[in-house]
Structures are given as structure tokens and as C-alpha cells.
Amino acid sequence: AQSVTQLGSHVSVSEGALVLLRCNYSSSVPPYLFWYVQYPNQGLQLLLKYTSAATLVKGINGFEAEFKKSETSFHLTKPSAHMSDAAEYFCAGTNPGGTSYGKLTFGQGTILTVHP
Amino acid sequence: DADVTQTPRNRITKTGKRIMLECSQTKGHDRMYWYRQDPGLGLRLIYYSFDVKDINKGEISDGYSVSRQAQAKFSLSLESAIPNQTALYFCATSLSGGTNEQFFGPGTRLTVL
Numbered sequence: 001a002q003s004v005t006q007l008g009s010h011v012s013v014s015e016g017a018l019v020l021l022r023c024n025y026s027s028s029v030p031p032y033l034f035w036y037v038q039y040p041n042q043g044l045q046l047l048l049k050y051t052s053a054a055t056l057v058k059g060i061n062g063f064e065a066e067f068k069k070s071e072t073s074f075h076l077t078k079p080s081a082h083m084s085d086a087a088e089y090f091c092a093g094t095n096p097g098g099t100s101y102g103k104l105t106f107g108q109g110t111i112l113t114v115h116p
Numbered sequence: 117d118a119d120v121t122q123t124p125r126n127r128i129t130k131t132g133k134r135i136m137l138e139c140s141q142t143k144g145h146d147r148m149y150w151y152r153q154d155p156g157l158g159l160r161l162i163y164y165s166f167d168v169k170d171i172n173k174g175e176i177s178d179g180y181s182v183s184r185q186a187q188a189k190f191s192l193s194l195e196s197a198i199p200n201q202t203a204l205y206f207c208a209t210s211l212s213g214g215t216n217e218q219f220f221g222p223g224t225r226l227t228v229l
Binding site: 032034036041042044045046049051053064090092094102103104106107108109 | 159210212
């Protein structure tokens, strides 16, 4: 992906509420897309990935994301937030094939806060 | 467990000092990467290496250099550290021929005074 944009640097939800983290991409070809989570003082952990198979992708910890080519989006959702979901989330993309393949372009990150 | 490790985990240094950050992996991956993370900017690629003899600059390579000593080791050097290199640095690995899912180390927090 030439660019990846995450809308909203901070998102706050109540425990049990829907989580929606937005990610849009810009790419000349359908990209591979990833969502990573970073817990405090830790590295990044892969939540889920889209690699041109099913457009609805299920990941770990109850998260899922849907690739929508018409909207150039790959939003991350979870039906019911848990306190342990509080973390920073990164969307990233790469273009399969070509000289840039293998390099990930990251969005700016979204910090998710979950209130009791 | 196969893993990506980084040393040191924390480092405080002074302006002008040379510093090296090290990354090792036991995943058997051929590709390795160095990123820096700054608040609000996400992760930005500094250098990447697709195999031992292949080193490439990323989007913010100025002021940094790297060495790929072996398939499993990739080190990042700051020849003369400056305060705006204060950041969290991550090493990552991936396997060629796949989906380029990258696996990250725990990070090194570097402070340049």
C-alpha cells in the first residue's frame, strides 16, 4: 500500500460496547493488510491479516475486519469490548509483488481506552 | 520458542555518542527490518534486509547504519546520536515467499540526552 491512514488517534469505549477502529488505504493494486496490537511496554502482535482470500477476516481475541475495495477500507471491529483490549492498534499494508513487496506501511496508530 | 530478541531493552546515552542496537532471531526468517516508533507517527522503516547480502534504506535512514552479520542477526547503529533520535526502536522479521507477516521484537527504548 502506498499509504495507510487510521482515523482517530484515540478511541474510548465502555466495557461491553462495540469497538470500531478505522483504517483506509491507498494502493494501485489490492494490498495485503494487517492489524497489529501493542500492549504497554511490549512489541507488536498480529491480530489478523487480509491476503486476498475471504474479505471478512477473523483474528485473535474476538476481533475481525472486513476488506472493502469500494471504500478502500479495512476497519477493525469487536462486538463487545473487554478491559484487556486497552492497547494501541496499528493498521499496516503492503503491495504483493513488485519491488516494494515485503515492506509494510503503517498507519499512525489508534489508542483504545476501555472504561468500566 | 522461536523468537525475536533485542538488546538492550533500555538505553540512555549522550549526544554525540555511538550506539548499537542488536537484534537476533531464531525463527529462521530471511528478512529483517528496523523501525522506530514515535507517538502519533506510527512505525517508520529505517532499514531492511531481504537476505544477508541485501541491505536497503527505508524512509528515515539518515543518521543510522546497519549490519547484517548473519541471517539471524541484524544490528542498527547510530554513529553520533542526537536528541531527536530518542524513540522506541523495533526489530522485525518475515519469511520471503509468504504474506510478509512480520514478527516483532520487544523493542528498545532509547533516550539521547
